[in-house]
Amino acid sequence: MSVELRGITKQVAGVTHIKPVSMVLEPGHFNVLLGQTGAGKTSLIKLMAGLDKIADGQILMDGQDVTKLSTQKRNISLVHQFFVNYPHMNVFENIASPLRVAGMAKSEIEGRVQEAADILQLGPMLKRRPHELSGGQQQRTALARAIAKESRAVFLDEPLANLDFKLREELREQLPELFAGRGAVVVYATSEPEEALLLGGKTALMNDGRVTQFGSTADIYRNPQDLTSAQVFSDPPINVAEVTKQGTTARLGTGVQWVLAGDAAGLADGNYTVAIRPNHVSPVKHDDRAVPVKGTVQITELSGSESSAHFTFGDDSWVSLAPGVHPYEIGQDHQFFMDPSKCYFFAPDGKLVA
């Protein structure tokens, strides 16, 4: 089983909402769609599910062209961000609904529902109606429906976004197991870079209706192919600044400068954009090559074991994220140190060059 997209696009009233997307989604791992709200994740899922018409291109499932096939016949499952269960049916009937529609034998339906309910710990709740369930139980019911159906492709559209923190972590851990070995293509949309990293597999980065990069999650995190991809796959946002390269020296507008090594040293002289992840900008000097950056602290956040500081220097606003508690004072100048070996250099057209 595989889902292949060949240049699919979506238009609404003449405006292109999804620019040509081509990729092959495979089973055995999660395929994460990562992007901010409005990036087109849900639109793309709707196109794959057949809920919206594609303007151009082809969708293939298992090599078979399903572009013109109705949603009803595509044999897919979809779990929404908000909990969609039929309100007048109990949990058992909800999980069984796609099987009943398919005209499956009663005994087999019972077996499948029981299995799915056991996996998602819904056993004691089979007789309850959705409004008698907590949010987590409702979403587990929706997931059980997707599992019991044993469809070819499962689309999970930010399924954990409306759950509280604890439940989200718990379900996120279970999710990869739930779908492991079922042979279905699993597509998981999220707006949180951290979630993509935790789920692993492959990730497609989306921005403004376009897939900017698609590949193994760890790989594209380490090697963003352009500035947009780097920005999409970073939380807190990646630090960006204009840099001038001359000889082996890189210089920011504010006078911060350092000596280049590795690939960056071989670039032609000129202007580039440099980007560095917040966790490589630290208030502590770790080694002698670290480049000092002096900035005015604007906002600080302490999240348990990590502290972050938003600081400005010149026209640029950067974030530092470091383990431990650091005594920042808002409005005061602090010395930060960036690791020059972790810098990405992008050409003016946004392509990664070093």
Next chain:
Amino acid sequence: MKVVNNRAWLFVLPVVILVAFNALIPMMTVVNYSVQETFGNNVFFWQGLDWFIQLMRSERFHAALGRQFMFTGLILLIEVPLGVIIALSMPRKGFWVPVCLVTMALPMLIPWNVVGAMWNIFTLPDIGLLGYFLNHTLGIDYDMTQDPFAAWVTIITMDVWHWTSLVVLLSYAGLVSIPDAYYQAAKIDGASNWSVFRYIQLPKMKRVLTIAVLLRFMDSFNIYTEPFVLTGGGPGNSTTLLSIDLVKIALGQFDLGPAAAMSLIYFAITLLVSWLFYTLMTKDDAK
């Protein structure tokens, strides 16, 4: 220690007065009439339950009650399914939504006696648009002033024309409150149009349909103006519904006692059937 403050009575007084004048006093006046006989001059004679017993044995009352149930039953059987079908086929978004809604609401804005008069003229065989067309163009023998069957067809059609919109608007309100996600979920489950109607739309419309059926029952069971203006209860007594008969007894024959007894029974039946409808239709919700 509890302080007794009688001023509290002052606060409930407006409601007490309102309910008294609005419901209790008129109602008790009718009860008062229903157990007495009067010939005017404010002289009353005690009758006990005589009027009630007489009425329960009266063939005239049975016939009127039978016609009333037939009328209400027929219009419910036509208006409710028809209203749901129209609501289902109306657009949910776009330019045509307000057009459809306003068109639907129009018949309900017309005063009742105007509706009766309109349909009367419309169906007259010699000058009415419909009446003339049926008789002279299609050659169908149609005269609602002569033929009881034609009279029935006309009052039913008139009521359907006038009030189906109510069912449409209520059902439509129920339909548009269904989030898109349910339709999508049903599509993904592979559900047919019929399953979507049976398992998503109908359950969602159930509450508003309960209201629609109740309102249409009460309104049609108490209907007076439109059939009175259209047929006046005729030809003969063929379209004399309960309310028309009641007015005949009370104001035509000035039999205030029997009319009062009939009003009370009429009221009791309306109340009982409404309660039955409501209980049956909300039975599932209680669970």
